[in-house]
Amino acid sequence: MSRIIKIFDTTLRDGEQSPGCSMNIDEKLMVARQLARMKVDIIEAGFPIASEGDFEAVKRIAQEVKGPVICGLARTTDKDIDRAAEAIKPAERGRIHTFLATSDIHLKFKLRKDRSQVLDMAVAAVKRARKYTDDVEFSAEDATRSDIDYLCKVVEAAISAGAATVNIPDTVGYAIPQEYAERIKNLFDRVPNIDKAVISVHCHNDLGLAVSNSLAAVLSGAGQVECTINGIGERAGNAAMEEIVMALRTREPYFEARTNIVTEEIMAASRLVRNVTGMTVQANKAIVGANAFAHESGIHQDGFLKEKSTYEIMTPESVGIKQSTLILGKHSGRHALKERYKELGYKFVSDSVMIQEGEKEPPEKDVSRVPFYVKESDFDKIFERFKKLADQKKDIFDEDLEALVAEEVFRIPQAYELKKLFVRSGTDTKPQADIVMAVYGAEEENSSSGDGPVDAALRTIAEVTKTKSRMFAYEVKAITGGTDAQGEVVVRLREDNFTVMGQGSDTDIIVASAKAYINALNKLEYLKKRGEKTVEKMCE
Ligand code: KIV
Ligand code: ZN
Numbered sequence: 001m002s003r004i005i006k007i008f009d010t011t012l013r014d015g016e017q018s019p020g021c022s023m024n025i026d027e028k029l030m031v032a033r034q035l036a037r038m039k040v041d042i043i044e045a046g047f048p049i050a051s052e053g054d055f056e057a058v059k060r061i062a063q064e065v066k067g068p069v070i071c072g073l074a075r076t077t078d079k080d081i082d083r084a085a086e087a088i089k090p091a092e093r094g095r096i097h098t099f100l101a102t103s104d105i106h107l108k109f110k111l112r113k114d115r116s117q118v119l120d121m122a123v124a125a126v127k128r129a130r131k132y133t134d135d136v137e138f139s140a141e142d143a144t145r146s147d148i149d150y151l152c153k154v155v156e157a158a159i160s161a162g163a164a165t166v167n168i169p170d171t172v173g174y175a176i177p178q179e180y181a182e183r184i185k186n187l188f189d190r191v192p193n194i195d196k197a198v199i200s201v202h203c204h205n206d207l208g209l210a211v212s213n214s215l216a217a218v219l220s221g222a223g224q225v226e227c228t229i230n231g232i233g234e235r236a237g238n239a240a241m242e243e244i245v246m247a248l249r250t251r252e253p254y255f256e257a258r259t260n261i262v263t264e265e266i267m268a269a270s271r272l273v274r275n276v277t278g279m280t281v282q283a284n285k286a287i288v289g290a291n292a293f294a295h296e297s298g299i300h301q302d303g304f305l306k307e308k309s310t311y312e313i314m315t316p317e318s319v320g321i322k323q324s325t326l327i328l329g330k331h332s333g334r335h336a337l338k339e340r341y342k343e344l345g346y347k348f349v350s351d352s353v354m355i356q357e358g359e360k361e362p363p364e365k366d367v368s369r370v371p372f373y374v375k376e377s378d379f380d381k382i383f384e385r386f387k388k389l390a391d392q393k394k395d396i397f398d399e400d401l402e403a404l405v406a407e408e409v410f411r412i413p414q415a416y417e418l419k420k421l422f423v424r425s426g427t428d429t430k431p432q433a434d435i436v437m438a439v440y441g442a443e444e445e446n447s448s449s450g451d452g453p454v455d456a457a458l459r460t461i462a463e464v465t466k467t468k469s470r471m472f473a474y475e476v477k478a479i480t481g482g483t484d485a486q487g488e489v490v491v492r493l494r495e496d497n498f499t500v501m502g503q504g505s506d507t508d509i510i511v512a513s514a515k516a517y518i519n520a521l522n523k524l525e526y527l528k529k530r531g532e533k534t535v536e537k538m539c540e
Helices: 025-038 052-064 078-088 104-110 115-130 148-161 177-190 210-219 239-251 264-278 297-304 332-341 364-369 376-392 398-408 453-463 509-530
Strands: 006-009 042-046 069-075 094-101 136-141 167-169 197-203 225-226 346-349 373-375 416-426 429-439 443-448 468-477 485-496 498-506
Touching: 006 197, 006 239, 025 052, 025 264, 042 078, 052 069, 052 078, 069 078, 078 094, 078 115, 094 104, 094 115, 094 167, 094 364, 104 115, 104 398, 115 136, 115 148, 136 148, 136 264, 136 398, 148 167, 167 210, 177 197, 177 210, 197 210, 210 239, 210 443, 225 239, 239 264, 264 443, 297 398, 332 346, 332 398, 332 416, 346 376, 373 376, 376 398, 398 485, 398 498, 398 509, 416 453, 429 453, 443 453, 453 509, 468 509, 485 509, 498 509
Parallel strands: 006 042, 006 225, 042 069, 069 094, 094 136, 136 167, 167 197, 197 225, 346 373
Antiparallel strands: 416 429, 429 443, 468 485, 485 498
């Protein structure tokens, strides 16, 4: 009989701590709704004390997302815990997650406290959190580098103080699977009240071992795994939820454990997180990479065609990938395009009706921001873009369709719009861009030169829009193969305390760059109008 392993998703907290991955409130809500659809057990929605935006996001998710437990992170200080409690208050079921480092290296250099002071702080924090909710989690930060005797004492004290879950994080991604499994087993053997709490694991991927470590801990009795969609997170990231869940599903008899996750929603969640964070997924990434189910070699293809199980340990359908039955190109009509989007998991709704399954009806203004529901008026625009694209390239792949949705559906109010762009560049000429844009509806034009054609185009846009943001990341990649492939550009901009990501795609990479830049400028404008700041994350 399999045990149920709880899935604690921290995409919106630890995942958001990845450089340049910050999400605004609407984006966080979209992700939280998808996590609820997947039936994750706990959503760690943010770190309420970190900023007004974080607080608001946790509170909105607690108000609007039903099903999972909604959790807020807090250090052990009273003000952190009180703030987290206030943010999760509207939730059907709310959890406070408080953490404190237990390794000597953190005690000496970061906290400047001795072991007994830290133990007291942990106990006091758990007790304070318990005044607000029965569901309190304590994390012994840097547990894998903590003295095991001391760790046992802290875990025992946290449970006695009322922690229902105790997390043993590999904060710096230092552990090795056998060693981590041994540490978890040690805790089970030595902490007398350990049966009163769920033991959780939270692994970072610095040595590429986050998933292996988490699974090794499950074999030692861990009952909760903390993870993120696509494995995003601090530095090299956290354990990838899709990998944990599919390993448990595919090898359930080995682990004698399973999760409650609706695995068919995995691909949709992966695409959504990729779209809102702009953090691309490598093609050979397990489960959700573009090549994860592609069989290339002749021997593999031959075996696969004779009997799928020769080379396939899980089906693409089990993670929500629907195999294409339609080849799309310039002769395809609206119906064929819509059918393919439906196969990819999108639903179509009239502009006025928008009801989410099992959830309360979102306000009308949010309609276009709910994932995987496409309004008919957006579909008209997508179809128009599809026709143009089909004239430029022969085969249209799913990735091209995803890019069209990313631009037309994940869209915020358009203060700036690109009307025309003309760029001259070459071996013996200084690159020059001429641009026509709509700025709050009024047509404006300008010309400027730059170091290269992309630089010229972006400088011209900055002049027309009179914006002063600083670009700190620019990434370009081909969405599919071939010289007629669409280029996808992701840019990250910063202005004052606002950090945003913009995306654009086109068969012309200079146009894609202009679109990505304008998309980011529109987001900055939107955030500035809403007064929502993405404050740098706090350090202890
Ligand atoms: O990595 C870590 O230790 C954390 C804690 C806050 C659980 O993210
Ligand atoms: Zn972490």
